[in-house]
Structures are given as structure tokens and as C-alpha cells.
Amino acid sequence: MPRSFLIKKYFSSKKPNYSELESQTSPSSAGVPEKYPLATLPTGEDSLSAGCSSAGLVWDIGLLPALYTPTPATAPPAAGPLDLSSLQSCSSEEDEGRTSDPPSPEPVEVYRCQHCSKSYSGAAALSRHQLSRCGKGKAVAPATCPAFRCKHCSKEYTSLGALKMHIRSHTLPCVCPTCGKAFSRPWLLRGHIRTHTGERPFSCPHCNRAFADRSNLRAHLQTHSEVKKYQCPTCSRTFSRMSLLHKHTVSGCCPST
DNA sequence: CTGGGGAGGGGGCCC
């Protein structure tokens, strides 16, 4: 859905690279996430790549195990991180924040640095402390020492900003005036509203089909590509989506994987 | 069963 409504964005300084949507057939430019290293498929299947630059970019299902590594439902309660849950006296998560009001700052009462035990009355103060002083002096790597833990799900973050962003997924402060559905971010709501208005700003240059969400258009564009992005290493079949490839393997084509 | 669309979520970057 619409993570991308603001069409005006097209003209913003931030280059959207929408041309890549079309050239998605050349995923090399498609911004493939690093965690999915492009398969250096020994495409002896050059037939696959015939006339399509994407062949070499077809993803290797051999990566799937890593990609589908189940994440623990609940992060192990690390000893170090400050557990804000014990510090916050908010309302229950059920009804909390279910308003259309802009997200309010987390009602945190006390912030304590896990590294030096200094206490701060404000999150910003703690954040500044950790960024400027504590982390520096003690060579504490933020990545290895998450300091902010979500009170709702025990997820941990190294920055307050990230935690706040995450918490919004629990509080869902953005509510649809039409149906009352709540969302964590304004743009998610805007995209949802499109489902009510039927607005579809993203159209496919190949078939003129329109989508309300750029991500969905991107996925759709894959269907126009002969060689899809995700390839089964066993049967060389390609799929437009990772999920399809996964289904394919799970269903037994490639039992070895 | 497969392919594809709809919808929603998370993290990161930029302003």
C-alpha cells in the first residue's frame, strides 16, 4: 500500500528513480537490499539472460535459509538495556494512543544509561549523553549495546528515535476518519485512505494498470519481465516475488533446499 | 498449486 503517495515527491530534490521501476528488469539498479546479495548465479543458463540484463541478477534461492530465518518471537530480555517498560506508567496498550492526535512523546519518567548508570530526566538528555560522552569514552558500540527497549514487545534499539518510531506501531496514533482503522504513521494512513477513495496514482507503463501503492506497482512490473528476479537454483525457474519462490521450494520442487 | 494484487509494517535517509 501507499508508502508512496506523495506524487509531488517526484519533483522533489530526492531523486525517486522511478525510471528504475521500468528498468526493474535490471534489478542491478533496483536497489536490491544488501542482505539479499545478488546471486552470482552460475547461470550456465545464459539462455535466461538472453537479452535481459536481469539474468545475472536473479536471486539465488540458496540464500533462502538466511532470508527466512525465523526471528525469535520475543527478543531475549537482555540484561543491559534499559527497560522502559518498567519506567513508564502509561495506559494499557489496548487503548493507548488510539487517537488521531499526533503521536505524543513517550511518557518516560526516568532514563538511565546502562553503561555508566547515570540517570536523566529526559530521553533526549540520555540520548545526548550516550552519543556524546558515554559511548565515546567507553568505546561502547551502539550496535552491540542496545539501550532502548520497547515496553510492548521487548524489541531493543540503539537510539531513542528508532524506539519511538517503533512504539508507534504499538500505539497506532493515526486513525482513518472513514473506518477508524489505526496506523503507525501518517503516510500509512494516507495510503489506506486511498483504499477508500480509489485513487491509484501509480500506473504501469506497459499495461496501464494502476496501483495505489508504488511497491505494488514495482511487484507488478516484475510480471512483465520474462526473467524474474528470484530464481530457483534447482530448476532455474524464476519468480517475480520471493514469496512465490519460497512457496515453490516448500511445495517440493527443490527438496534439497 | 501458482501467480498476482491489495494492504500494511519496519528501517533508513534526507530535510
Next chain:
DNA sequence: GGGGCCCCCTCCCCA
């Protein structure tokens, strides 16, 4: 520091 926006991912449902 916060908000806006983008990209990528995933789940669900339907043909």
C-alpha cells in the same frame, strides 16, 4: 529531533 518519504518485505486473499 521529528516528520516526510522511500525502499523492501510480508501476509492475505483471490482467480
